Amino acid sequence: MKHISPTQVAADLPARAPTRRALAKQQTRLKVLAAARRLFSEQGYEGATIRDIAAAAGMSTGAVFANFTDKSDLFREIMTDDMEALVAAMRDAAVRGRGVEDAVLKVFMAGYTFYKSRLQLARAAFSVSWDKDGGPNLRGMTSSQAFQDVFAEQLTAAVERGELSKEAEVKLRSQMLFDTYLSNFPQAIFEGWSLDALQARARDQIRILLAGARRG
């Protein structure tokens, strides 16, 4: 999803124009989200406090809490926006794939390209997602499930085309593809791998994971 702009909010309310108050509230939300995104990227999830986020957005902590219940709510909202946009980009990319391995590779690359400019935010998300309290919050999100669905769609289509066998264990393979996609992020985050390096690695990984499902 894109950020909801005030004009979109207006479009969602066809009956009458939004009140000035509603518009102001929406502006506040967007300012807080932009500031939070920057601070989470600079200082990590733990390091960024609501107080700092409020200061960066030029408002009081009270004004932040009027819009978001807590820090995890804020983080979740940012992640939801990104994940929805990314899932759409992955589906678009997959359409251009030639054959299942290429389609899956394009899904991987759509993700790495998307996060190339926001690796530190990805890093914060990984940190939160492995936390026993924060984890369910992120992982339970429907958009998180949507990633696995994207992989499953590619495999299912390949089974229907006859490219993969009917016993392809689509669910397990989709899960593992998603895990493998995620597992390359540390190389990108900590070792500065280029998109080309990630692509070469991902191509081999996908080949290994699909090998047993190929027909003939």
Add this chain to the structure above:
Amino acid sequence: MDADLGRIPASPSPRQSQKEATRQRVIAAARELFDTHGYQGTTIREIARHAGIAVGSVFTTFASKGEILSEVMQARLDPLYAELDRVVPHLRGPTVDRLRTMFAIHFEFEHRHVRLFLSHISAAYDWTLAPAARPYGRNARFQELIRETLQKGIAQGDVRPDVDFQEVVDLIMAAYGWTYRLVITDDADAKALIAVMDRQIGLIAEGFAPRN
């Protein structure tokens, strides 16, 4: 980090042994807190209080929370690898089953303090992680064990000779690490984790099997 760093020197000066005692107290206190409250839920201040020492003393020994966790995990891993070193050379049968056994040992071991392990993974992405810390997944000793297992598989003919070991190792490690996600989402026990890992190893093995 050098594995010998944690050991007490042969004839320590009083000052050194006091420092070592502090270190051990910090590690013990941190282990308990990480296991109970997770990585993000534990602060250095709480670790200091729990260990009964001043916050400043913690910082004279450790640079960050991430470094403390790294030491905690290292101290725990020694017995696990002793066990693996003892068992692995005696494993027989297909490569896929030998790998399954190695990971079953891991899950049995880690599941007793699974929250600690989750902390370990979470910390791999943490901002305070020192360069000296050993994030999850970079354990050279374990990767070497997997490589040896694959090497043996080439000799016995169920691993393709031209397979890229590092790629297979990374895939297996990815599957292993992410399997712990089931603890967070499904509250999975060791048995459930092992069952899922067995299937994943089977699938990867199809990828490294010789082509007919």
